[in-house]
Amino acid sequence: LVVVIVCQVDLIAATVTAGQADPAALTTVAPAEAWFKPRTPTPTATLSVEALLTAVHSAVGTPEAPQSPEVATSLDATYENPDGFFGLDYPSSWSLSPRGGALVSPTDGAGLSMAIEIKAVNAETLAERYVEWYAAQVDDYWETDRRAGVVSGYPAQWVEQSFSVDGVAHHGVMAAIVRNRVGFVFAGWVPTTSPASLESTLRAMIQSVRIVEFAAAPPYSDWLTYETPHLTFHYLPDTWIDAAIEDIAAQHEQAFNDNVDYLDVEYDGLIDVYIYASEESFFRATARDAGFAINEFSEVHTRWFAENDHQTPGHEITHVITFHTMGEPSEALLGEGVAVWLDHGGNDYHRRCADLARSDRLVPLAELLGDGWDGSAAAYYEAGSFTGFLLERYGLDRFKDVYTAPDLPAALKRVYRASLTTLETKWLTALQ
Numbered sequence: 001l002v003v004v005i006v007c008q009v010d011l012i013a014a015t016v017t018a019g020q021a022d023p024a025a026l027t028t029v030a031p032a033e034a035w036f037k038p039r040t041p042t043p044t045a046t047l048s049v050e051a052l053l054t055a056v057h058s059a060v061g062t063p064e065a066p067q068s069p070e071v072a073t074s075l076d077a078t079y080e081n082p083d084g085f086f087g088l089d090y091p092s093s094w095s096l097s098p099r100g101g102a103l104v105s106p107t108d109g110a111g112l113s114m115a116i117e118i119k120a121v122n123a124e125t126l127a128e129r130y131v132e133w134y135a136a137q138v139d140d141y142w143e144t145d146r147r148a149g150v151v152s153g154y155p156a157q158w159v160e161q162s163f164s165v166d167g168v169a170h171h172g173v174m175a176a177i178v179r180n181r182v183g184f185v186f187a188g189w190v191p192t193t194s195p196a197s198l199e200s201t202l203r204a205m206i207q208s209v210r211i212v213e214f215a216a217a218p219p220y221s222d223w224l225t226y227e228t229p230h231l232t233f234h235y236l237p238d239t240w241i242d243a244a245i246e247d248i249a250a251q252h253e254q255a256f257n258d259n260v261d262y263l264d265v266e267y268d269g270l271i272d273v274y275i276y277a278s279e280e281s282f283f284r285a286t287a288r289d290a291g292f293a294i295n296e297f298s299e300v301h302t303r304w305f306a307e308n309d310h311q312t313p314g315h316e317i318t319h320v321i322t323f324h325t326m327g328e329p330s331e332a333l334l335g336e337g338v339a340v341w342l343d344h345g346g347n348d349y350h351r352r353c354a355d356l357a358r359s360d361r362l363v364p365l366a367e368l369l370g371d372g373w374d375g376s377a378a379a380y381y382e383a384g385s386f387t388g389f390l391l392e393r394y395g396l397d398r399f400k401d402v403y404t405a406p407d408l409p410a411a412l413k414r415v416y417r418a419s420l421t422t423l424e425t426k427w428l429t430a431l432q
């Protein structure tokens with residue numbers, strides 16, 4: 001399966017550009033920078049949120065207001081998300097933006113973008129993330145109202161917005177919806193000079209949204225749970241996991257206890273562990289194809305497809321443990337490194353790196369810093385082995401001292417009295 005994560009920045013850039021230009025411009029997309037501007041300070045002038053709220057509501061009604069039949073029947077075309085996650089109706093006079101993921105009205109500058117977000121835990125958090133994003137991208141941003149609503153049977157957050165793009169004032173409406181860990185964000189905008197019916201059309205489009213249910217990933221409320229002292233497991237009934245949960249849970253609980261001891265940290269959990277029995281189940285619940293942790297919510301999602309095809313029990317929960325006790329790592333080299341080193345997968349990462357070294361396939365550690373982290377298998381092995389070397393040779397305290405340091409090479413010199421290159425040489429020598 002190919003995971004397509006719609007990039008919100010691209011979408012908005014594409015659609016705002018397209019919506020304001022003549023139809024010929026629909027075939028070309030200006031770079032995002034062309035309309036990005038730093039946010040201007042919130043004006044202190046006569047405009048008040050209350051006044052805006054009143055104006056917006058008297059013009060378009062509240063989100064719960066029933067749509068007039070006239071508007072509803074104007075939605076005579078259907079859009080289906082290419083990955084099958086959702087569908088919605090729209091007026092056939094509108095067109096799909098060149099990059100997909102947004103519908104635009106070619107004549108009046110209105111548009112509706114549709115984005116899928118990963119790691120979405122609830123509609124409130126998702127809405128907040130997007131509000132912050134909008135506020136940073138456009139001018140004169142005002143959130144004029146926010147309330148809970150329902151879209152396609154799912155709890156949603158409705159946000160009313162007003163902002164300007166290239167000096168043109170807009171009204172906007174946004175709906176954030178979360179199904180399992182897939183977030184859906186529908187954001188519509190119309191120039192304030194447009195007729196109020198345009199904004200009603202946007203609302204009707206969002207209210208026509210159909211979030212698709214998948215047999216392989218029903219709502220989490222239908223999943224079974226199994227608890228150990230520090231972990232709560234979530235998995236589907238009638239899968240091989242259902243039959244093996246006691247053993248799988250015991251492996252994870254063991255990894256949790258060992259790692260808290262090893263790192264000498266105080267952390268009681270509780271971590272929610274979502275275990276997926278198939279690629280399809282994983283993708284439909286998360287829109288992802290690789291295991292991950294949502295540290296802030298103490299959650300991990302792991303692939304456990306068969307007895308001989310699964311992630312390690314320790315990797316993702318180590319991310320959560322370290323996040324809550326040691327902080328955010330400044331470099332993936334150490335953040336992934338500690339998760340690999342403590343993954344309880346029975347792998348000898350020192351030996352794997354010795355093999356890589358013999359065939360001259362080791363990437364210099366300095367090249368894995370910052371954006372150089374490429375997520376390759378070699379990068380993970382090296383991170384795990386190098387982290388293990390630091391911990392075994394020099395102990396925990398020094399490792400914790402450099403773990404969150406913004407400038408890792410400088411921190412290594414200060415704490416280990418050695419440069420990254422020197423430590424790397426010692427590590428490679430120890431591997432032999």
Ligand SMILES: [Zn+2]
Binds near residue numbers: 315316339
């Ligand atoms: Zn990781």
